[in-house]
Amino acid sequence: MTKLAQWLCGLALLGSAWAALALAPPGLQPPAPLRQALLPLPVYLLVAFGCYSLATVGYRLATFNDCEEAAAEL
Amino acid sequence: QATATDQLVGFGLVAFSLVLFVYYTVWIIVLPFMDSDHGIHQFFLPREYAVIIPVAAGLLLLLFIGVFIMSVMWKSRKHTKKSD
Numbered sequence: 001m002t003k004l005a006q007w008l009c010g011l012a013l014l015g016s017a018w019a020a021l022a023l024a025p026p027g028l029q030p031p032a033p034l035r036q037a038l039l040p041l042p043v044y045l046l047v048a049f050g051c052y053s054l055a056t057v058g059y060r061l062a063t064f065n066d067c068e069e070a071a072a073e074l
Numbered sequence: 075q076a077t078a079t080d081q082l083v084g085f086g087l088v089a090f091s092l093v094l095f096v097y098y099t100v101w102i103i104v105l106p107f108m109d110s111d112h113g114i115h116q117f118f119l120p121r122e123y124a125v126i127i128p129v130a131a132g133l134l135l136l137l138f139i140g141v142f143i144m145s146v147m148w149k150s151r152k153h154t155k156k157s158d
Contacts, residue, residue: 032106033106033107034106036106036121037102037103037106037107040102040121040124040125041102043124043125043128043129044098044099044102044103046128046132047094047095047098047128048095048098048099051091051092051094051095051098052091052095054087054090054091055087055088055091055092055095057087058083058084058085058086058087058088058090058091059084059085059087059088060084061076061080061083061084061087062076062080062081062083062084062085062088063076063084064076064080065075065076066075066076066077
């Protein structure tokens with residue numbers, strides 16, 4: 001199985017778990033505060049991933065050592 | 075050693091994304107478990123904005139990326155026509 005297929009399967013699994021909890025009929029719904037935190041979860045994970053990538057870019061930018069010799073060559 | 079401006083911008087990005095992450099996490103995950111008369115709620119907008127703002131920002135980002143690509147392609151096309 002390719003990596004893409006693995007990622008898609010994982011996403012499908014998490015997505016269906018989230019949908020099952022979010023779209024449950026009123027009798028089977030999780031308690032109110034949990035449900036309130038659960039519904040925006042996909043957007044939250046996207047924002048969290050965006051924050052992580054921004055932080056990684058920033059950190060690598062800050063810790064990348066200048067190569068003065070290479071700059072002189074250019 | 076990275077240049078001073080690089081370090082400043084880099085660590086600034088790290089700090090900014092950390093603040094954003096903490097604020098958003100508290101907004102989405104912590105607030106539903108706090109009583110509605112707790113003082114912390116005054117620091118956060120109504121919950122609908124927790125979804126509307128990231129979606130709108132994402133669309134804006136896509137718009138800027140598309141416009142940037144268009145402008146770069148436009149300029150490169152003009153240069154090849156001039157060389158002919």
